Amino acid sequence: GKATDRLSRALEDIEAIEKRLKINDALTSLSGLTMLERHKATRKIGVTVKRLIYFSLSRNKKI
Numbered sequence: 001g002k003a004t005d006r007l008s009r010a011l012e013d014i015e016a017i018e019k020r021l022k023i024n025d026a027l028t029s030l031s032g033l034t035m036l037e038r039h040k041a042t043r044k045i046g047v048t049v050k051r052l053i054y055f056s057l058s059r060n061k062k063i
Helices: 002-028 035-056
Strands: none
């Protein structure tokens, strides 16, 4: 139902935030990147991963 869908989306959001934090931590350890560059890289990496997952799904499993 709707409550289950909302809970599922909330858990996905939490997982996404945790993953972005890990990526940002890894990028912080690299020298020479500004905060803005880290932010852009984190967003780009996240979008790329989502695209890879989406396109790797079989056609009938895509939402």
